[in-house]
Amino acid sequence: MNEIKIFSPATVANVSCGFDVLGFCLDTIGDEMVVRKTKDKGIRITKIEGYDLPFEAHKNVAGVSALALMEVAQPHCGFEIEIYKKIKPGSGIGSSSASAAGSVWAINQLLGSPFNKTQITNFAMKGEALASGCEHADNIAPAIFGGFTLVKSCTPLQVLAIPSPSKLYATIIHPEIEIKTAEARAILPKQIALKKAITQWANLGSLVHAMHTSDYELISDSLNDIIVEPFRSQLIPYFDVVKTESIKAGALGAGISGSGPSIFALSKGKAAAEAVAHAMKKVYSKTDINFDIHLSKINMEGIRVIKSN
Numbered sequence: 620m621n622e623i624k625i626f627s628p629a630t631v632a633n634v635s636c637g638f639d640v641l642g643f644c645l646d647t648i649g650d651e652m653v654v655r656k657t658k659d660k661g662i663r664i665t666k667i668e669g670y671d672l673p674f675e676a677h678k679n680v681a682g683v684s685a686l687a688l689m690e691v692a693q694p695h696c697g698f699e700i701e702i703y704k705k706i707k708p709g710s711g712i713g714s715s716s717a718s719a720a721g722s723v724w725a726i727n728q729l730l731g732s733p734f735n736k737t738q739i740t741n742f743a744m745k746g747e748a749l750a751s752g753c754e755h756a757d758n759i760a761p762a763i764f765g766g767f768t769l770v771k772s773c774t775p776l777q778v779l780a781i782p783s784p785s786k787l788y789a790t791i792i793h794p795e796i797e798i799k800t801a802e803a804r805a806i807l808p809k810q811i812a813l814k815k816a817i818t819q820w821a822n823l824g825s826l827v828h829a830m831h832t833s834d835y836e837l838i839s840d841s842l843n844d845i846i847v848e849p850f851r852s853q854l855i856p857y858f859d860v861v862k863t864e865s866i867k868a869g870a871l872g873a874g875i876s877g878s879g880p881s882i883f884a885l886s887k888g889k890a891a892a893e894a895v896a897h898a899m900k901k902v903y904s905k906t907d908i909n910f911d912i913h914l915s916k917i918n919m920e921g922i923r924v925i926k927s928n
């Protein structure tokens with residue numbers, strides 16, 4: 620195989636109570652990338668469509684993760700990368716992760732799959748660190764593993780695949796303001812009260828249990844974030860109204876997607892997710908904020924091949 624075209628999906632990180640550890644993969648929105656072998660060694664980004672991003676490999680997350688893989692793999696060829704960007708950078712649905720994970724996933728395929736998913740995630744984290752200022756894998760891991768993932772540890776990297784109930788649907792609204800992950804991290808407190816930590820890890824534990832047992836009521840009861848959301852929600856206009864209206868419309872729960880400004884809701888079944896989309900739209904329609912909205916089932920496969928030759 621000399622060339623591969625892939626779909627690299629958007630992802631929702633944190634999922635309310637799982638800051639920096641929990642995430643899930645979306646099906647209906649993602650970037651496309653073409654990666655091909657070249658005789659010249661090294662990584663070259665030859666095309667970027669959709670958004671204005673750096674072409675230099677060491678400034679683009681797709682290049683940084685690819686260079687990390689190359690340093691270990693030492694292949695006898697190089698690679699050129701084309702990025703067809705559909706996920707707006709800074710939208711909170713893993714735009715940087717889709718590129719960082721996509722390049723290494725594709726190169727691994729072209730090299731005959733010498734690395735496993737955990738190793739690919741490790742390379743991709745190097746790219747993600749360029750965008751957010753620190754290595755975390757809660758967007759990268761669901762893009763590579765699919766479904767819901769829990770990052771148990773970053774050093775050494777340990778990713779757990781969490782099952783998810785089959786009727787779970789996500790609704791995502793993206794109000795068109797930009798929030799940089801690095802900035803959204805900088806406003807968070809360095810220390811938290813033990814009482815709050817206890818509530819948060821009880822919610823995370825019960826959410827993971829609920830996913831294993833397909834207990835939708837417990838999912839709903841666990842989707843709370845009392846640590847990060849109070850700070851970051853202030854950066855997102857009408858966040859509280861969108862959240863309240865989503866839940867009134869039938870969502871199991873709603874929260875900030877990644878570092879925002881996108882807001883996600885989880886619902887039981889497509890009809891409920893559609894009702895939530897309607898309620899979300901209604902809020903921003905009354906304002907001068909532009910938005911786009913996505914409905915998606917949980918993508919259990921993660922990154923996938925569109926074509927190869």
Ligand SMILES: Nc1ncnc2c1ncn2[C@@H]1O[C@H](COP(=O)(O)OP(=O)(O)OP(=O)(O)O)[C@@H](O)[C@H]1O
Binds near residue numbers: 708711713714716
């Ligand atoms: N290939 C790339 N795709 C997207 N962003 C990139 C890429 N290469 C470099 N960047 C930089 O990464 C930053 C966007 O990443 P950021 O983590 O802030 O957004 P996000 O990935 O949409 O959010 P989140 O991680 O919260 O879902 C921008 O500064 C952008 O210029």
Ligand SMILES: N[C@@H](CCO)C(=O)O
Binds near residue numbers: 632638639757800
């Ligand atoms: N866990 C990360 C996800 C965004 O990259 C954060 O919320 O800062």
